[in-house]
Amino acid sequence: xxxxxxxxxxxxxxxxxxKWLSCYLTTGKHISMYWSFxxxxxxLAITAPTALAFGFAGATxxxxxxxxxxxxxKGYTAIVRGVPDIAFFLFFVIALDQLFExxxxxxxxxxxxxxxxxxxxxxxxxxxxxxxxxAAAWVHDTYAFFLAVLTFSIVFGAFAANVxxxxxxxxPRAQIETGEAYGMTERQxxxxxxxxxxWVYALPGLSNLWxxxxxxxxxxxxxxxxxxxxxxxxxxxTKTPKFTDYPHGxxxxxxxxxxxxxxxxFTKLSEIVLDRINRRLTLGQATAAGxxxxxxxx
Amino acid sequence: xxxxxxxxxxxxxxLGFGERLLPRDDFTICKQxxxxxxxxxxxxxFGTVALLAGFFLAVGTAVAKASANPLIRKPAEWxxxxxxxxxxxxxxxxxxxxxxxxxxxxPALGGLTAAWLGAVIVLFLNTAAYSAxxxxxxxxxxxxxxxxxxxxxxxxxxxxxxxxxxxxxMRLAWPSYTNEAIFLFxxxxxxxxxxxxxxxxxxxxxxxxxxxxDKTFNPFVPYPILACYFIILTLIVIGIFGLVNARLNRHxxxxxxxxxxxxxxxxx
Numbered sequence: 038x039x040x041x042x043x044x045x046x047x048x049x050x051x052x053x054x055x056k057w058l059s060c061y062l063t064t065g066k067h068i069s070m071y072w073s074f075x076x077x078x079x080x081l082a083i084t085a086p087t088a089l090a091f092g093f094a095g096a097t098x099x100x101x102x103x104x105x106x107x108x109x110x111k112g113y114t115a116i117v118r119g120v121p122d123i124a125f126f127l128f129f130v131i132a133l134d135q136l137f138e139x140x141x142x143x144x145x146x147x148x149x150x151x152x153x154x155x156x157x158x159x160x161x162x163x164x165x166x167x168x169x170x171x172a173a174a175w176v177h178d179t180y181a182f183f184l185a186v187l188t189f190s191i192v193f194g195a196f197a198a199n200v201x202x203x204x205x206x207x208x209p210r211a212q213i214e215t216g217e218a219y220g221m222t223e224r225q226x227x228x229x230x231x232x233x234x235x236w237v238y239a240l241p242g243l244s245n246l247w248x249x250x251x252x253x254x255x256x257x258x259x260x261x262x263x264x265x266x267x268x269x270x271x272x273x274x275t276k277t278p279k280f281t282d283y284p285h286g287x288x289x290x291x292x293x294x295x296x297x298x299x300x301x302x303f304t305k306l307s308e309i310v311l312d313r314i315n316r317r318l319t320l321g322q323a324t325a326a327g328x329x330x331x332x333x334x335x
Numbered sequence: 336x337x338x339x340x341x342x343x344x345x346x347x348x349x350l351g352f353g354e355r356l357l358p359r360d361d362f363t364i365c366k367q368x369x370x371x372x373x374x375x376x377x378x379x380x381f382g383t384v385a386l387l388a389g390f391f392l393a394v395g396t397a398v399a400k401a402s403a404n405p406l407i408r409k410p411a412e413w414x415x416x417x418x419x420x421x422x423x424x425x426x427x428x429x430x431x432x433x434x435x436x437x438x439x440x441x442p443a444l445g446g447l448t449a450a451w452l453g454a455v456i457v458l459f460l461n462t463a464a465y466s467a468x469x470x471x472x473x474x475x476x477x478x479x480x481x482x483x484x485x486x487x488x489x490x491x492x493x494x495x496x497x498x499x500x501x502x503x504x505m506r507l508a509w510p511s512y513t514n515e516a517i518f519l520f521x522x523x524x525x526x527x528x529x530x531x532x533x534x535x536x537x538x539x540x541x542x543x544x545x546x547x548x549d550k551t552f553n554p555f556v557p558y559p560i561l562a563c564y565f566i567i568l569t570l571i572v573i574g575i576f577g578l579v580n581a582r583l584n585r586h587x588x589x590x591x592x593x594x595x596x597x598x599x600x601x602x603x
Contacts, residue, residue, distance in 0.1 A: 266425070290433045301417065301421050
């Protein structure tokens with residue numbers, strides 16, 4: 038028995054009821070589970086801006102006048118559609134991992150002559166392994182998390198690119214023409230006229246995307262991260278007195294119920310916040326919603 | 336071993352017929368295509384059953400949400416919020432473990448822990464909630480004049496719903512509902528990756544694609560095969576829903592017809 042938060046928890050077999058529950062919910066493993074909620078929030082905090090950047094790059098590329106660049110942009114948005122996303126999650130993690138190892142392999146071991154694909158095995162030299170075989174456990178964890186973030190960003194970047202392409206098209210053409218009439222270059226009209234205005238049009242799509250991103254976070258589990266799904270399965274499983282001070286039956290149902298409630302609360306909170314942002318952005322806009330706000334105020 | 340032999344051995348493997356063991360070596364393209372295709376049977380089954388059953392619950396829920404009576408409206412709103420506001424992945428896990436607990440209490444309900452029944456129930460409720468929101472949106476945007484015209488003809492209640500409200504609601508909702516159907520078929524890949532275990536290695540397309548990727552350390556063959564299957568399935572769904580859409584719009588002049596527009600298919 039490790040350190041306990043409450044002093045009366047030193048001998049769990051003697052306590053009952055709420056007191057037992059308070060001890061049970063503050064064991065070391067449960068604290069780890071609470072931290073994993075932090076992992077989910079961290080993933081969202083990193084992925085959302087990264088995916089937006091990917092999306093912006095994709096949307097800009099799709100508009101490019103140079104044909105190959107525009108193909109890349111359009112291909113990027115098109116490829117993620119039509120295929121189940123979970124397949125992409127499983128695919129990208131292996132593919133990215135192999136890509137990084139292959140690049141390192143080419144750089145670090147130029148003398149290596151054996152082929153990388155030997156039958157059914159993917160072999161790179163020891164120095165090119167990611168992470169290195171002798172690395173600490175936290176390096177492995179961080180690398181896995183990094184791959185997960187990159188995968189999420191690539192997939193959601195494609196969706197964001199789609200939304201942003203639509204938003205760029207929605208900015209009235211007359212606005213751009215006005216910019217041109219003032220002698221602005223194409224680059225200037227893009228950054229000074231289009232980009233500041235497109236967000237109003239992009240917001241509904243992006244809020245939808247944010248909701249979907251929240252709901253995609255349990256897929257972390259599939260990428261081998263010790264996330265909340267992992268802990269819920271681990272802690273909820275039947276525990277016998279032999280291995281723990283807190284024996285209980287199969288409680289996984291209740292753990293997943295707790296996760297369900299967590300996600301519902303998170304969704305509700307996001308809905309409220311996004312609704313506020315939307316109201317702020319529509320203020321003074323020449324749209325039906327903006328007009329309705331004006332009339333309500335008058 | 337020719338490809339025809341592979342088809343006869345593994346063509347129905349996902350249902351438990353044919354070869355008992357999955358291939359352990361010599362992973363030819365043919366084997367991968369056949370086995371992943373065999374898994375598609377499950378995806379089609381899950382999607383079709385959930386969609387057909389979910390349609391009726393969705394219409395009922397949409398009408399309930401539009402009701403003025405809070406006793407009818409509130410449960411519908413909560414049902415939609417719970418299933419749309421939480422990840423399907425967590426819903427699968429929760430349902431599976433709830434079914435396992437239920438099995439402990441009532442052994443007669445043991446069938447629920449099997450994917451063919453339990454997962455279908457979850458997908459059915461999930462798609463019903465998503466579709467109900469779509470139908471509710473359509474119900475709210477039925478032109479006022481249509482309802483007034485029905486009133487002028489003296490139609491009320493069930494007759495008005497069946498002849499005026501329902502057809503217009505379907506017509507308005509159909510493009511979004513097509514997206515929902517595609518989306519649902521994609522969501523069926525989650526079944527064997529969440530709580531529901533596969534018995535005797537009988538799994539869906541993604542299950543086998545993942546099997547090959549794990550065995551060969553090469554994701555560049557099985558996942559593109561899976562992608563091709565899903566693109567074909569998506570095209571079939573679009574084709575069938577397009578026919579229904581044409582029928583729903585047959586009384587309208589060409590330019591007023593609702594077009595099927597493909598939108599993003601996202602994770603739920």
